[in-house]
Amino acid sequence: MEQEKILSIENLVIKFKLRGQTLTAIRDISLDLYKGESLAIVGESGSGKSVLVKSIMGLLDKNGYIADGQIHFDGHDLSKFKTEADWLKVRGKKIAMVTQDPMTSLNPLKTIGKQIEESVVLHQGLKGNDAYEKTLQLLRDVGIHDVARRYKQYPHEFSGGMRQRIVIAIAVACNPQILICDEPTTALDVTIQAQILQLLTNLQEKYLLSTIYITHDLGVVAKVADRIAVMYAGDIIEVGQTEEVFFDAKHPYTWALISSLPQLGNKGEELYSIKGTPPNLFKEIKGDAFAPRNQYALKIDFVERPPFFKVTDTHYARTWLLDPKAPKVEPPEVLQAFFAEGRQYAND
Template identity: 85%
Template sequence: MKETKEKILSIENLVIKFSLRGKVLTAIRDVSLDLYKGESLAIVGESGSGKSVLMKSIMGLLDKNGYIAQGKILYQEKDLAQFKTEKDWLKIRGKEIAMVTQDPMTSLNPLKNIGKQIEEAVVLHQGLKGKEAYEKVLQLLRDVGIQDPERRYKQYPHEFSGGMRQRIVIAIAIACNPKILICDEPTTALDVTIQAQILNLLKTLQEKYQLTTIYITHDLGVVAKVADRVAVMYAGDVIEFGKTDEIFFNAKHPYTWALISALPQLGEKGKELYSIKGTPPNLFKEIKGDAFAPRNPYALKIDFVETPPYFKVSDTHFAKTWLMHPNAPKVEPPEVLKKFFEEGRLYAHGG
């Protein structure tokens, strides 16, 4: 019997543009993506690939010069792309969809103790007041792993370490009681041991609060730890998506190959680490064909002329590359990846 998952959010043919100095930049180019209830979806790609813009559009946080030119963002039978006023967004932002930002120092008010900052979200989104609100804040502090919450409640952001501040930011997001939690590079500013603690914490909270989570990251190590599914973005487009194992061990798009090849653990002693040659395309200009073609050593002639459609790899795995066309020449992934894929498949099947 085929498992049917409930869609919680659907993005359909979304195009987002920005007006800059009299020119128009297309930051998101015809993106369609579904999010399923209870899952963890990771959105990966280089800086500037459109990950954060895509997520900001879901929360109505686009900069003033940004706008949705086409498409739908469907959530609970509402099209968020049609929302125009702050009043509309306040029904969704925080209450239904909350965000953990990447820099906890700039997210917190340095002049207000952390207890009051969490309490604001509890009062606004859960309707609790007085002692009830205070007790809820203490519970949230315990949930995010902060000991001695009564004392910590009265302290200010500068009295906490980076990892502790990130826990406070997570507590504020959870205090909103959201259905969807967006984590924008939640471990970027933290050292490796603290990163692991924060990722474990987010997984625990996801189960406890029945959250659907989206991770925005360029760190594939983070993806491997937390994600059920992965969407790979390049130049404002989702070029491959599938289950985490499918993306890691059976990737089909040359850009995904390049991202995985750049993992430090695939480096060989005495050799330079792999890096993707060239630069991403200029999004002020119209992109013809596959946006990755100029940087792609496996590019075909058609890549420079026509945008590839999604080709089906499995029921859950799709890739936008002409290399998947039945008439395309057979191209093997780089040698370093073939070995990695092989080991990964063996590992995935308990070999």
């Protein structure tokens, strides 16, 4: 049975005007989000992940604009929205976001209860005691105890992990169809990260959310994402089910990202890092943007942008290495062992 698309991005191009120059931040991206799924968008800082999701919510900076393409959601093409009144029909109400820094998201002068209740009143239409009871329920849902007392407290009385839970409660209080989590665990230690990710998974199931995770850390999303889209220099270069991307990656950039995982390092040796820097997005990119950093690059990689090659019905990669005429290139040895182990684990 075919999954129902809740969001469909087609051939999206986003540009920014900066000091008389034009920067192309998103380069002809197409991506679907299916109802009830958890999609992770991963890539280095500056790859365009946050710009992509900001365009879905109408939060691009004033010098940014959609130059081409469509964003289909709920019967609308969001790329055509021009006014704040248009965006308020969608932002918060139907698409909500959890940001990476809860301290800048919360008002230090208001109790956390009142801040959650504002969303309940605005987006769910509840008032008085009904709104209060719903707020207490949301506090319980995000793992806060002694909710009546916590309702009256201020953000500075909460730890970083607890503040992130409050930000999540505010987003869920909007009763959205899509929840975007932009680096939701960046400022948290490892044990709290795991708790927050488990919390988001539980809320997704309870409220039937479709979730988009934005992160530079593949390891963070391994257990919570159904699918992964890998971004590089404003383009999606590989997309597939989580197991496919983790254990059968095809693009050399995805190989490099996985090789950077700390668990693949050897004690006493330097961790792997990707050599070189991403391309200058002020300049036109020819061929595969990763080619100058890619030890497996072919001559055509410097000339022509590769199309998406189909690996399976759910797995696609934008690399000339998948062309039938390309020489056979194996992933690095450390990854071959990791892939084999992962596939064995998945089959057990």
